[in-house]
Amino acid sequence: MSKSVPARADQPTAAGAVAEHLAQMILGELTPGSSLPSEAALATRYAVSRLTIREAVKLLEGRGLLEIARGRKAVVREPDGAAFADFLTSIIRYDPKGLFDLVEIRLSLEVQSATLAAKRANRAGIAAIESELQGMRDTAGAPGQPMSDDQELSFHTHDVGFHEAVALASGNRILGFLFEAMAQPLREGFFISRRGHEKRGHTRHDTIEAHQRILDCIKAGNGRAAAEAMRLHIKDTERDIRVALSQLAHQPVEHS
Amino acid sequence: MSKSVPARADQPTAAGAVAEHLAQMILGELTPGSSLPSEAALATRYAVSRLTIREAVKLLEGRGLLEIARGRKAVVREPDGAAFADFLTSIIRYDPKGLFDLVEIRLSLEVQSATLAAKRANRAGIAAIESELQGMRDTAGAPGQPMSDDQELSFHTHDVGFHEAVALASGNRILGFLFEAMAQPLREGFFISRRGHEKRGHTRHDTIEAHQRILDCIKAGNGRAAAEAMRLHIKDTERDIRVALSQLAHQPVEHS
DNA sequence: TGAGGTAAAGGTATCAGATATCTTGGAGGA
DNA sequence: TCCTCCAAGATATCTGATACCTTTACCTCA
Structure with a gap:
């Protein structure tokens, strides 16, 4: 019945939740240089739209955890200051x-x-x-x-x-x-x-x-x-x- | 003839450019606690879609420069570590x-x-x-x-x-x-x-x-x-x- | 056989139009 | 005066589509 997944007041936004989950994964398992699944794949996995994935990924890019380039998958970034x-x-x-x-x-x-x-x-x-x-x-x-x-x-x-x-x-x-x-x-x-x-x-x-x-x-x-x-x-x-x-x-x- | 503003190879993405411009503004003129114009207003000002503004703002949120809450304008954040x-x-x-x-x-x-x-x-x-x-x-x-x-x-x-x-x-x-x-x-x-x-x-x-x-x-x-x-x-x-x-x-x- | 060009496939970037939900402030009633 | 409720404005997210970039595999020609 509910096509969309709107954010609840007591919950962080969907984009934020996805970003947090990805951040844990990046900091925990993935190594710098390895790449994330495509946006479409992540959208399917988290059952959200591709737009939400984009926002999550942008959040992580801002945090310096990912490197995003057009036409390529998002890549885990070497940490820097x-x-x-x-x-x-x-x-x-x-x-x-x-x-x-x-x-x-x-x-x-x-x-x-x-x-x-x-x-x-x-x-x-x-x-x-x-x-x-x-x-x-x-x-x-x-x-x-x-x-x-x-x-x-x-x-x-x-x-x-x-x-x-x-x-x-x-x-x-x-x-x-x-x-x-x-x-x-x-x-x-x-x-x-x-x-x-x-x-x-x-x-x-x-x-x-x-x-x-x-x-x-x-x-x-x-x-x-x-x-x-x-x-x-x-x-x-x-x-x-x-x-x-x-x-x-x-x-x-x-x-x- | 071009309705959209696609990113050029030699140029940063539109979202990135907007984010950089906003970042300079935030670090230069605005003080913590003051708020940005609404997404719609920014979209008009930069002549991009609201989505691009959202991505730019998410980038800055990731960098810790902005605080975003539903139903309120984006607020410049007090710096923290x-x-x-x-x-x-x-x-x-x-x-x-x-x-x-x-x-x-x-x-x-x-x-x-x-x-x-x-x-x-x-x-x-x-x-x-x-x-x-x-x-x-x-x-x-x-x-x-x-x-x-x-x-x-x-x-x-x-x-x-x-x-x-x-x-x-x-x-x-x-x-x-x-x-x-x-x-x-x-x-x-x-x-x-x-x-x-x-x-x-x-x-x-x-x-x-x-x-x-x-x-x-x-x-x-x-x-x-x-x-x-x-x-x-x-x-x-x-x-x-x-x-x-x-x-x-x-x-x-x-x-x- | 090998080198170079090219087209298709897959990926991101961005636009447009809509709906849902939250915040805030004001109107109106107790 | 104070509380309640509603409307306006703002963000959150979805769907559907187009444009451009990157990679790769294939095909042609020397």
């Missing part, structure tokens, strides 16, 4: 204090990251870190010369890349993904912190030297020293941000 | 080493968490931590007595709650959300680590005492001592997991 990126972005946008919260998180994660990298980094991992540092040098230009916007973006990208490379070299996959997710918010943060950096009389070559010290400790396999070098560097960044933001706060009321 | 939970779960499920990676992350985050909580926790924050610890005591039962499954679940829930309460008391919102996201994977991990805990001759009352020490340091406002107490506790948990997993490794593994 993309889902976390939205969250960090919204935190920073909605909350002015968010940037300091992020620096505090970095302080603990990066120190751990450097410690582990010093213990475990293999040749490829160290080469990746060196490559990013070289990229910073290449785009830094001559001392005293102002940087173009392109150069600055490239410099920050290599800076973020350096920290991401250290995280990857730590051998801890979660750390790697966390830094991947932090990359975008971090780049935004670096544009801010650089103002403070200059205001405090430092140059980008000081930044490069700080990174060089961290790399040296990692290459030497000295976890404790690497941790300390990283801690000093992050603390310095925190001061940069504080100076830059306090300037921003004073600017609007200038000459009033 | 739910999106991160999927990721952690999949890491742990797909990768046997994932649990140790998670413990390493905890080691750095929880030490930071305890340090900050000792500095910043207000009365309400400390009361919340105390409440969870009391919850552990209440469900622990008499020494030597075996726990029922319900009791054990409750005990672990309060244990996780303790750590989450410390994170919240740190005043760092990102830390709070990270622990919220870790709660579920952590509970699973605790069921594993408890075996090792007992195997090593420890009881749940030892666990309670370890937590009590952490709480005392936080109440005393001694960040350094709180950090050290937390570090010892996490290191102990790591040993528990190692012992438990080495036991599991000797048991036959089922194939699918």
Whole structure:
């Protein structure tokens, strides 16, 4: 008698229920790379219309569990930190204090990251870190010369890349993904912190030297020293941000 | 001549494009709690069918940016760490080493968490931590007595709650959300680590005492001592997991 | 025999039109 | 004043169809 399966008030929606069931299946049994049955097949199995299946699958795509392409079945996705990126972005946008919260998180994660990298980094991992540092040098230009916007973006990208490379070299996959997710918010943060950096009389070559010290400790396999070098560097960044933001706060009321 | 707007190969799908546009709007201008226009209105604005809007909105719901309820417009959601939970779960499920990676992350985050909580926790924050610890005591039962499954679940829930309460008391919102996201994977991990805990001759009352020490340091406002107490506790948990997993490794593994 | 092109089959993307149910707010009565 | 009930607006889902993409198997030609 009932052709449709409308959602009841006390029950989640049909699409949500299907999505939850599929999510359990994906997280439980299926491995990344394997594919789901076709939409039509799933519609038959769950006794709902194909549209409901589409909505369920879209939910899971949003959660980062599936990859959907036209003409192909939905594929279980390798986990990555993309889902976390939205969250960090919204935190920073909605909350002015968010940037300091992020620096505090970095302080603990990066120190751990450097410690582990010093213990475990293999040749490829160290080469990746060196490559990013070289990229910073290449785009830094001559001392005293102002940087173009392109150069600055490239410099920050290599800076973020350096920290991401250290995280990857730590051998801890979660750390790697966390830094991947932090990359975008971090780049935004670096544009801010650089103002403070200059205001405090430092140059980008000081930044490069700080990174060089961290790399040296990692290459030497000295976890404790690497941790300390990283801690000093992050603390310095925190001061940069504080100076830059306090300037921003004073600017609007200038000459009033 | 073209009534529909089919997706081009080199372009993202219509639903994806709408979702991306809405996401930028949500992260840029809208504040949590405000609501989107109705599906019909959005369909008109973007010149697509209502179905496409529904799929776009489902994508964003999956990303945790929107909350959708029947009969009401879609509402911009307060950011939370739910999106991160999927990721952690999949890491742990797909990768046997994932649990140790998670413990390493905890080691750095929880030490930071305890340090900050000792500095910043207000009365309400400390009361919340105390409440969870009391919850552990209440469900622990008499020494030597075996726990029922319900009791054990409750005990672990309060244990996780303790750590989450410390994170919240740190005043760092990102830390709070990270622990919220870790709660579920952590509970699973605790069921594993408890075996090792007992195997090593420890009881749940030892666990309670370890937590009590952490709480005392936080109440005393001694960040350094709180950090050290937390570090010892996490290191102990790591040993528990190692012992438990080495036991599991000797048991036959089922194939699918 | 092998290489390249092509058409069919299967899959997703999207549209259109309808019905069911829920939420909310206002009209009307006790 | 307060409660009840109904209508309007919103979402949830279904059915049926068309367009386009991907894969594969087949067929042709060198």
